[in-house]
Amino acid sequence: MSAPLLSIKGVSKKFGAVVALEEVSLDVGAGEFFALLGPSGCGKTTLMRCIAGFESPDAGTISLSVVDLSGVPPYRRPVNMMFQSYALFPHLNVFENIAFGLRRQGGTRDAIDARVGELLAMTQLSAFGHRRIDELSGGQKQRVALARALAPRPKMLLLDEPLAALDRKLREETQFQLKEIQRLTQTSFVIVTHDQDEALALADRIAVMRAGRVEQVAGPMEIYDRPATRFVAGFVGETNFIEGRLDRNGAAALVAEFGRIPCEPGDLPDGARATLSVRPERIGVAREGEGIAGFVENFVFRGETTLLRVRVARDIVLRAAACHGERHAIGDSVRLNFPPGAGTLLAEET
Template structure:
């Protein structure tokens, strides 16, 4: 999908929506456009308003102000059963006494579709989610991943214009969750349907979504594709919420055409390629995987952003190890490095002298 067309042709337009519960404002003047065929993720901590927004899209909550347009029609006050929108719940909400095919057919029967059409759609959904041979099993005879696929098939059977997903993978273990994420993306791509998912899992949002909207205190803080969100956070809060990051306080001491020098509170001078034009007191963000860990004899002292330090901790995480390096100033940096060999810690040991280095292009300067 071309995101430069989104503002001209959004399928779903949320305009200045407000939702209050007593004196608490759950969603505060939020505006957002979502395109046809887009997989959009709402990401944020508990209580940020993302589920409330999803429930307003589904029709289970009514906005106190603002509008929700689907295909240019305001649906903010349209009841749920009359919206071309469906919702897949976190607990799947399957009927335990009904078989797989009966669960999928339930909403179609309530909609009054002819039996022949119901049978055709159920067969299409069974094939789509790869549950052939399981049609007559009840939910308690299925694995967690299979139940998730039944719930997905039932949500899709009525062919909604938008499918809303409320943390649908939260109950699955890590391996099954990763497999199901791939299946979910595959189904969405094959159907070309608009999916909107709510999650607090950053990795899940990055894996699934074309774009991510990060929410905090009822507002959207940043909306961007996953890579842009990770590499170009617009605030200190975003940088720390999305992925692991080193944050260093400082002041801009000089600016040149493609070089900004930052004096940190700890005493180091960090070189960045760019910085906000009006910023003075700033925060430097450096992702751990952007930092190179070296033995002291490997370090080139003339290279910008090269510092000596002591290795104070090593965390082995399987594919990567996370090293904590204490610089001479006392500042501690986290460094992530892939375990490309089977040698323990790639030759590094706690208490040993090391050097770290990172490129000016990898330094993100944020206005405090």
């Protein structure tokens, strides 16, 4: 593999006594769509601001194309940012907002006009070049912000919660647009988001962050199917945490209060306390036959599936997704099946 475009090594940052980033190391490749995902206060925005140059790390290095960026001011970094508030210049029209970065780079009037025209077309704003910013809708502002950040052809585009201000319907549409624009421009996108759906939908790879640390870096499928920690499993998607003790004799299984669940033991020792994370849709629901017995305590119709809350022990309720068409009533007794590899075994967190 060639050298990554962005390389973050051991970056730490404190604000007073508050630790914002602790020993963060990450690589982002050229042309990659990368997501920094985590709850608010996890340090994802601070990390992005360090990359843009608005904050400087207390320790560690950030390098772009093998060039160390420490001490390089924001205006000399070949990285552009799309702000959560969009930060469009209210005294300039749409055209001049997009041209702002180009004018700083110099270049002929014709070249700038052509580039702005290109971006206006790409973001479907061609008719709006002469509009003032306060005459635009939220979605249009979002597109101007994107076009403005892309105009100087940055090596990397940072997007701070780019869809947070849009309503739900527009958000989905914009997700596709973003992905398309990223594919067309071949620019590395690093998106900061607290919305797991957004990260899963957009990113090639996701870094899940918690309390200033990176918990896992992987592709969306792996994050979802093979979460590295209990936090990742719980933050990304819905899951059941089943506690028990590992039994490696014969077919490995987690021995829980309500029964044995087959699992891949990894390198955990026999008898270790562990937690199995199982997604609701990976649990098979049957009316009778093999499996762990329980009864339906409650259910929520979700369209594609019906989410059942199944009580399997006195104080253990599992969530399982039943396929569309199966009808269940409160109080029905059911059998839950755990196919091999349905869950991910997580070591007890120390």
